Amino acid sequence: MDNTILSMKGITKKFPGVKALEDVTLNVRRGEIHAICGENGAGKSTLMKVLSGIHPFGTYEGQIFFEDRLCEFKGIRESERAGIAIIHQELALIPELSIVENLFQGNEVATHGVINWYEATAKATELLARVGLSENPDTKIKNIGIGKQQLVEVAKALAKEVKLLILDEPTAALNDADSMHLLNLLDGLRHKGITLIMISHKLNEIEQISDSITILRDGRTIETLDVKAQGINEDRIIKGMVGRDLDHRYPPHEPTVGEMLLEIKDWSVVHPDDDSRYVVHDASLNIRRGEIVGLAGLMGAGRTELARSIFGQSYGRKTSGELFKDGQALHLKRVSQAIDAGLAYVTEDRKSLGLNLHDTIKVSITSAAVKDIRHNGMVDENLETVAANKYRKDLNIKASSVEQGVATLSGGNQQKVVLGKWMFTGPDLLILDEPTRGIDVGSKYEIYEIINRLADSGRGVLMISSELPELLGLCDRIYTLSEGVITAEVSREQADQETLMRYMTQGKNQRKAAQQ
């Protein structure tokens, strides 16, 4: 086994009252991309934290051999010295500092504590070139997009002369183009002899780029697959992750499309800080009862902005447009009016926009319709508990009781709480913004079933998602949005990934052609 760079043997890690990892084995060959797959809570991140010394030696059982040496890392500094770097899901960059300052954070180019900025900048330019970035190193991090920030993180790891690079969900926040760029870069790093471990929920990317896959489930190693030799595909990976066959990734659904529910006509929105910048321009779309309509677009295309603007003008300033529900014109100026009119907007990013993490499940579920649990003008907690228990049961929220804090729930269950919160407002139309982001395959399936049930009950659903297969699997019709303009309306039959992607990038190309 000369070729093995990393070998973790019999790793067991306990948190008070729970075993996060049990007798986990991981072998990684030099110069490969090794993916780690598993549902949320399977122990992937914990395993990587053991490896990188964030969970220090002594807090776990088992042995780690890196380059044939037994490692007992007491902290991240020691693992970095050995050549292991980790890039976390939440990027560890400081927005107000420049690229060069971030690149050498904790690893400054300095003699006796005095930084040599000339040398640092020169080194930074070289590192940025290696990751394919042509930004000025003095640019502040907050002024570059999330895709480029991810590349800066990679460059930061390269600055530490990394031998083994761990990436935790590197493409979770990226659009397809940025993801593609990053994956190409990772491919290039592999050819330069850097070994990569990648945790990802995006199975298509894993299938495409990785050499081996180790699957974890409930804190145990299930299997290690050789992608090329065994001809592994997504369904095979899912089978390993969930321990059962998923005949269909998406639940079967026969739509019963009814009356016209919501019509949006010539909707335009300008940026809140810049009146001359149109974020959404003359968008027209409609949703019928019983229908699931998709809204596809790259990041920054204006999907969320359009949804929020419809939802009581909670983003930017609307300059034109009309809204009709059941044929009646609506004039919504505040979120509360939109809720009263039967609209619901299930936010993306449930932790920062959807939930108050101090709350219990029951308080979260009623938080958008506190008025409905009043009795004699007082908030009646018994009514609240009854309502919350209903959604806990209907949506299969896994919790000890509705008194449990939402902060302690897994991502999938938090998402169900957010859905329950909006269902409790009694909406006719639900706008779902990235409803399955960052949640595991099993929970995704449950969320899809809930969405289908909502449509079957005669409501309309407008679904925003960055995952095209998800839109294709679920929606009856899909609108594509590019640079704030609706570029196409594609029926379920006509839709495929290539068609959608072409329309999602159309505006840009056309405008470029016009300029030249």
Add this chain to the structure above:
Amino acid sequence: MSQETSAPDAPTSFVAQVRQAMGGNVRQYGMIMALLLLVALFQVLTDGLFLEPRNVTSLLVQNGYVLILAIGMVMVIIAGHIDLSVGSVAAFVGATVAISMQRFDIPWPLAIVLGLVVGIIVGAWQGFWVAYVGIPAFIVTLAGMLLFRGLDLMMLNAASVGVPEGFQVIANGFIPDIGPNTGYHNPTLLLSILLVVLLAVLELRKRAALRKHQMDVPPMSISILKVALIGAAVLTFGLLLASYKGIPVVGLILALLIAVYTFVTRKTVFGRHLYSVGGNSLAAGLSGVNTKRIDFMVMVNMGLLSGVAGMVFTAYLNAANPKDGVGFELDAIAAVFIGGAAVAGGIGTVAGSIVGGLVMGVLNLGLANLSVDSNFIQVIKGLVLLLAVAFDVLSKVQGRPSFIGMIMSGMNRTSSPTPTEVTPPDPQASPSGKPDSKITADSH
């Protein structure tokens, strides 16, 4: 890692059930225990002087204004703001009211109304800047601190302005005694008994409501114990007051405010919205909460209560003085944080803040009874504030059953569970009702 097994449905041990019946809030529970321990300590150290009826009465009279401010301050802090101007505003309102009575011969009941109106206007002024212009409350109220102190000094012109006797009653007066001479103050005894009866009725109604909705009803023994414990405390306190001059007027004002604001924060839509704005204002806004209005109302309310506190303090000193109200804001803020509020907002209770204020008040009075140097009292108060909040921070680290464990985990923070792969709460700690209940201010 199933969540299902993470915490039991109901606490199992008797102690845990009692705790849950008491509100399940470990922090408040701890502070009440600390308060009782402090009282017992001073009782011993002063050879029984501390719980003399006269001393207990002065505890209320001397701290009334801080407790009133703490009620407003906890709501400001729950909303995620702070108010540094309350001392200056209190002084400004006190001076306005005193001058209106002395120079313009306005009758004192009308002057009180004037004081309330001025408080509301000041609150609206600051609320406008905070809520609708979007300037951080720290800056707005720092400006207010200077602004209203300046106006106060200009009006008083370095002199004290006395207030009439009728007005002094609101701080120094007592409810008049009626009925036969029993050696005790009759209305006070009567009110104490009525309060206990009210507690019992409320508890019974709560049980009935639970039964009506087919939810678990705690055993009767728990309810009886709860009412008996609180009832005993109320009666003891009432008896102490009754053997001196009865309930002071300021005590009555305070009781009324506590009742009203506990109701507002716990039982109204406004209260719910207040907590959601403080906990996550973006999420609240997208849930239809008018966040600006909440911010505005909270500041208006703080102005109103600053006015009340200012008038109580002016009445207490029988005059409005130039240096009135200096440092009040710090006492109120300290009371709120000792009482379990979070600096970042979203967490805190009216009752907790009152307990926090009483801890400070008991320290002040007890140490003064012991003739401790007032400078040293400040040192002790500072340390108490620091330790109370430190205790809170450490006890928030999940799954540590003992205090020693908490201290250890504070040193070893890196081993705490990761946010992305949520680790269920420690079942060992759950029976004591710890893991979730404490992070929700409104779990009752």
